[in-house]
Amino acid sequence: MFGKIIISTIIIVILSSFVFIYQSIPYYQGEWSSKHIKNDVNIYRDNAYGIPHIHAKTLKEGYYGLGFVHAQDRLWQLHLRRMSSQGRLSEIFGFRQEILNIDKYIRNLGYLESCKRIVEKLSENARVHLQSYADGINDGVKSLKMLPIEFKILGVQFQDWKIFDTIAFIKLISLLNVHDMFHEFMRTKFDELYGRELANILGSVGPHNQYDSGVTEIQEKEWIQFMQTHNVSYNKKFEQNSTKSVNEKITKYNLTEILQSIPEYYSNYIFPTLKASNAWVISGNHTKSGKPHLANDPHLENNIPSQWYQAEIYYQMENQEYNFIIGGTLPGLPFSLSGRSQYLGWGLTTLNSDGGDIYEEEILQKDNENLLYKFNNDWIPCKKTIEIIKIKDQEDQSITIFHTHHGPIMQYYIENNKLRNHNGYFYSLQSIIHIDDYESFDGFIMFAQGKDLKQSMEHLKHICYPNNGMVFISHDNHIGYLTTGRLVIKEGHPDDNGYVKKNNKEWVRYVPYKEIPMIIDPEKGYIVVANNKFIPDNELSWNTQPTSRGRRINDLITQMINQGQKFSISDHIKLQSDTYDSYVCNTKYELIQLLKKYDKKRELINEIEILENWTCKWDQESSGALLYGVFEYIYSFKFHSQLDEAVIKQWNNFYMFDSFHFKNLIDMNNAQPNDQILNQPYCNGFAQDKCALNLVESLKEAKQFINERFGNQTIDWKWGQLHNQVFTHSFSKTPFAFIFERRIPYSSNRRSVSASSYHLDGSFNGKTGSNYKQIISMDSEESNFFVIDTGISGNPFSKLYTNQMDIWKQNKYVKMEFGNRTNYDLLYVIHPV
Ligand SMILES: *[C@@H]1O[C@H](CO)[C@@H](O)[C@H](O)[C@H]1NC(C)=O
Numbered sequence: 057m058f059g060k061i062i063i064s065t066i067i068i069v070i071l072s073s074f075v076f077i078y079q080s081i082p083y084y085q086g087e088w089s090s091k092h093i094k095n096d097v098n099i100y101r102d103n104a105y106g107i108p109h110i111h112a113k114t115l116k117e118g119y120y121g122l123g124f125v126h127a128q129d130r131l132w133q134l135h136l137r138r139m140s141s142q143g144r145l146s147e148i149f150g151f152r153q154e155i156l157n158i159d160k161y162i163r164n165l166g167y168l169e170s171c172k173r174i175v176e177k178l179s180e181n182a183r184v185h186l187q188s189y190a191d192g193i194n195d196g197v198k199s200l201k202m203l204p205i206e207f208k209i210l211g212v213q214f215q216d217w218k219i220f221d222t223i224a225f226i227k228l229i230s231l232l233n234v235h236d237m238f239h240e241f242m243r244t245k246f247d248e249l250y251g252r253e254l255a256n257i258l259g260s261v262g263p264h265n266q267y268d269s270g271v272t273e274i275q276e277k278e279w280i281q282f283m284q285t286h287n288v289s290y291n292k293k294f295e296q297n298s299t300k301s302v303n304e305k306i307t308k309y310n311l312t313e314i315l316q317s318i319p320e321y322y323s324n325y326i327f328p329t330l331k332a333s334n335a336w337v338i339s340g341n342h343t344k345s346g347k348p349h350l351a352n353d354p355h356l357e358n359n360i361p362s363q364w365y366q367a368e369i370y371y372q373m374e375n376q377e378y379n380f381i382i383g384g385t386l387p388g389l390p391f392s393l394s395g396r397s398q399y400l401g402w403g404l405t406t407l408n409s410d411g412g413d414i415y416e417e418e419i420l421q422k423d424n425e426n427l428l429y430k431f432n433n434d435w436i437p438c439k440k441t442i443e444i445i446k447i448k449d450q451e452d453q454s455i456t457i458f459h460t461h462h463g464p465i466m467q468y469y470i471e472n473n474k475l476r477n478h479n480g481y482f483y484s485l486q487s488i489i490h491i492d493d494y495e496s497f498d499g500f501i502m503f504a505q506g507k508d509l510k511q512s513m514e515h516l517k518h519i520c521y522p523n524n525g526m527v528f529i530s531h532d533n534h535i536g537y538l539t540t541g542r543l544v545i546k547e548g549h550p551d552d553n554g555y556v557k558k559n560n561k562e563w564v565r566y567v568p569y570k571e572i573p574m575i576i577d578p579e580k581g582y583i584v585v586a587n588n589k590f591i592p593d594n595e596l597s598w599n600t601q602p603t604s605r606g607r608r609i610n611d612l613i614t615q616m617i618n619q620g621q622k623f624s625i626s627d628h629i630k631l632q633s634d635t636y637d638s639y640v641c642n643t644k645y646e647l648i649q650l651l652k653k654y655d656k657k658r659e660l661i662n663e664i665e666i667l668e669n670w671t672c673k674w675d676q677e678s679s680g681a682l683l684y685g686v687f688e689y690i691y692s693f694k695f696h697s698q699l700d701e702a703v704i705k706q707w708n709n710f711y712m713f714d715s716f717h718f719k720n721l722i723d724m725n726n727a728q729p730n731d732q733i734l735n736q737p738y739c740n741g742f743a744q745d746k747c748a749l750n751l752v753e754s755l756k757e758a759k760q761f762i763n764e765r766f767g768n769q770t771i772d773w774k775w776g777q778l779h780n781q782v783f784t785h786s787f788s789k790t791p792f793a794f795i796f797e798r799r800i801p802y803s804s805n806r807r808s809v810s811a812s813s814y815h816l817d818g819s820f821n822g823k824t825g826s827n828y829k830q831i832i833s834m835d836s837e838e839s840n841f842f843v844i845d846t847g848i849s850g851n852p853f854s855k856l857y858t859n860q861m862d863i864w865k866q867n868k869y870v871k872m873e874f875g876n877r878t879n880y881d882l883l884y885v886i887h888p889v
């Protein structure tokens with residue numbers, strides 16, 4: 057990746073590697089002194105997994121300790137997160153066009169100005185805590201004998217961590233959490249190709265176009281009750297279809313170029329993005345111990361080191377009582393986003409609310425320096441900002457960003473780094489991450505210190521972003537659910553929210569705090585959140601995609617409750633490890649019928665039988681999973697022959713494809729021969745019953761694909777041989793990949809609760825998964841568990857680099873230790889000076 061300099065560096069690295077390996081592993085036992093603290097900070101660790109337990113006098117000093125251990129174990133990750141979220145990767149990697157494009161893209165988002173304003177306006181409480189975390193990082197760096205190997209290879213230094221860095225990082229992860237905006241170009245293209253009705257079906261717009269749209273996190277009855285008590289004002293019900301199309305005049309743009317430049321395309325080894333997650337809580341009424349349980353597993357990219365880092369802060373509260381906060385942290389942030397305290401447990405998932413929109417702007421370009429955009433028949437000058445991008449060993453580049461009242465014009469969204477005019481139109485991005493929010497941090501800090509669930513949830517209502525669906529349990533036996541992040545109410549019919557917007561679809565307002573969806577102690581005694589619809593159908597949740605994970609978890613929990621069974625911790629372990637694909641099983645009858653009917657030459661008898669016999673479990677040993685996996689991959693490309701492969705990939709890699717596919721199977725099976733649904737223009741051609749024949753074709757090709765790779769003996773067909781979980785590193789595309797990257801055969805797919813999402817690109821490499829899993833009970837006798845997918849250390853020469861991966865892949869966990877325990881193996885003491 058970085059040319060010849062690298063080759064010579066390799067030699068140096070090999071020569072010095074023995075010294076290096078020894079030198080680069082930080083001390084977990086020892087002493088340090090700092091002017092940033094007033095009391096000792098004790099960092100305990102166990103030998104086995106090295107998870108730090110930070111004992112501090114105050115929460116502020118606890119944050120200091122957390123910064124310190126993040127720096128000890130994850131310094132390169134911190135640096136990379138900082139540089140990527142600020143569009144500064146070229147400063148470390150030097151000139152490379154693809155890296156420069158990422159920098160330009162990030163600068164184009166224009167949120168760094170907002171970060172600066174936020175730093176100025178933070179509350180004293182937030183400032184003190186965030187600064188203490190930064191001080192901890194900077195002292196942690198000084199305590200190291202040498203910087204991690206990645207710094208050595210690239211010849212770069214670590215610069216002091218600042219509050220600004222934390223704020224920019226949270227903006228970036230929040231942006232990538234707002235994923236529907238990335239699909240708006242695609243749906244608009246479908247509209248252009250096939251008309252709005254089919255575009256709605258292909259883009260699963262609106263509940264009536266979705267498969268299994270009934271699973272919601274708050275049920276109708278609870279919702280009605282909530283609406284009444286909170287006087288909710290955004291509960292508009294809608295006609296099934298939007299009556300008018302807002303995009304009558306559709307701009308012709310090069311969709312391939314746009315989609316290729318979406319950050320997800322780059323993100324695999326650079327950005328953490330919250331793709332999906334599972335979380336559920338069970339009331340004490342349904343557990344053996346009588347105390348509530350919480351299980352959570354967020355699914356981000358599989359990077360190495362893991363996105364997550366386990367840690368505990370044990371500290372004294374203002375009222376002198378002791379408390380602890382333990383769970384999964386994301387280095388760069390001082391919070392346990394998923395975890396527990398003495399009094400509360402919490403878990404998070406991505407909320408599929410729609411906090412980002414692409415607007416088509418009609419632009420008058422006076423000259424390269426001045427643009428006007430049209431709004432309400434007026435021509436308004438665009439605001440202009442300039443960004444300087446530093447490039448290692450090269451001259452700086454500057455880019456000019458134009459802004460409308462919606463947000464920045466995304467001229468660097470497109471790879472060609474020039475202001476690109478799409479027939480007189482440009483695209484701007486409006487998103488919740490552009491809000492100057494300085495309340496979120498207080499919300500996070502206050503929340504975890506509370507004893508009373510309802511009060512603590514009130515603090516979280518102030519979080520502006522990210523948009524998450526959170527679940528909670530409390531020591532005094534409550535369970536709860538709350539959505540965090542601003543929810544946006546927009547003009548017009550929600551069907552149109554899925555498309556590129558024009559000026560007649562303005563953001564109207566944000567849902568006020570008191571109307572934010574929440575529940576405490578629903579009658580049914582449990583809450584499941586798995587990226588499903590977060591409230592029953594209305595203008596906010598209208599386009600949320602259903603998920604098979606949500607369906608499966610709901611089914612299994614209700615089944616146990618209906619049978620009067622009580623939950624123990626092992627039930628949650630089983631559920632988190634579940635590889636069953638409810639959507640495949642629920643539509644298998646239809647698939648088999650269609651295959652039998654259209655396999656006119658009877659060439660697929662054996663393959664159809666394998667699918668029939670398959671239990672829908674994506675287990676490593678499964679032949680049915682292998683066959684369905686390959687079949688689905690091939691089938692998903694039998695659409696949209698007018699579109700480039702890159703575009704089809706954007707479509708088939710998301711929930712909307714699943715929703716379309718499974719609904720379509722049922723609709724096709726119900727159809728009469730030659731019905732419209734069997735002959736749609738999106739099925740690549742107009743042969744009779746083309747859409748159903750594509751299924752047969754795909755299974756035939758799948759058989760061939762598998763025969764070529766694994767032979768024709770079904771016994772040799774195993775999902776785990778094709779499907780690996782791949783843990784990429786920022787050096788994965790360099791000659792150093794062998795040092796850093798890891799891959800393991802793995803079970804699961806994107807629809808099973810035990811998640812492994814792979815892009816349908818033919819590699820079957822799992823790219824996201826349950827990188828952090830936790831199971832919490834509020835009963836003091838029951839053990840709590842957590843695990844991450846790699847290890848605490850980011851140092852490939854440490855045994856802690858992958859030793860949690862070894863147990864994670866067997867669905868095993870590390871026991872959570874917390875509270876006033878001090879008999880750990882190792883102690884590192886930081887004294888005040
Ligand atoms: C509900 O809101 C409406 C409009 O804001 C207001 O007029 C009404 O008094 C409120 N009702 C209750 C019960 O708070």
Ligand SMILES: *[C@@H]1O[C@H](CO)[C@@H](O)[C@H](O)[C@H]1NC(C)=O
Pocket residue numbers: 253264265296297
């Ligand atoms: C509304 O949607 C349904 C379901 O997709 C479709 O059958 C119907 O034709 C649509 N009606 C109009 C007026 O577009």
Ligand SMILES: *[C@@H]1O[C@H](CO)[C@@H](O)[C@H](O)[C@H]1NC(C)=O
Pocket residue numbers: 310311312313
């Ligand atoms: C769209 O962009 C791609 C990638 O740059 C290019 O290969 C293709 O020719 C373009 N298509 C059109 C119609 O301009």
Ligand SMILES: *[C@@H]1O[C@H](CO)[C@@H](O)[C@H](O)[C@H]1NC(C)=O
Pocket residue numbers: 339340341533534535577578579581
């Ligand atoms: C447990 O059950 C009792 C009796 O049915 C009910 O009053 C209480 O609200 C339930 N608790 C929770 C947390 O669901």
Ligand SMILES: *[C@@H]1O[C@H](CO)[C@@H](O)[C@H](O)[C@H]1NC(C)=O
Pocket residue numbers: 662665666669770
């Ligand atoms: C399907 O299952 C039946 C019953 O277990 C078995 O006899 C048959 O061989 C299986 N078919 C295939 C193709 O594996």
Ligand SMILES: *[C@@H]1O[C@H](CO)[C@@H](O)[C@H](O)[C@H]1NC(C)=O
Pocket residue numbers: 768769
């Ligand atoms: C299976 O493969 C073997 C070896 O490649 C071949 O000899 C045999 O004919 C094949 N059987 C079938 C049924 O295709």
Ligand SMILES: *[C@@H]1O[C@H](CO)[C@@H](O)[C@H](O)[C@H]1NC(C)=O
Pocket residue numbers: 378875876877
């Ligand atoms: C530590 O925990 C034990 C067991 O929970 C308890 O008995 C003891 O009082 C605690 N000590 C302090 C100082 O909190």
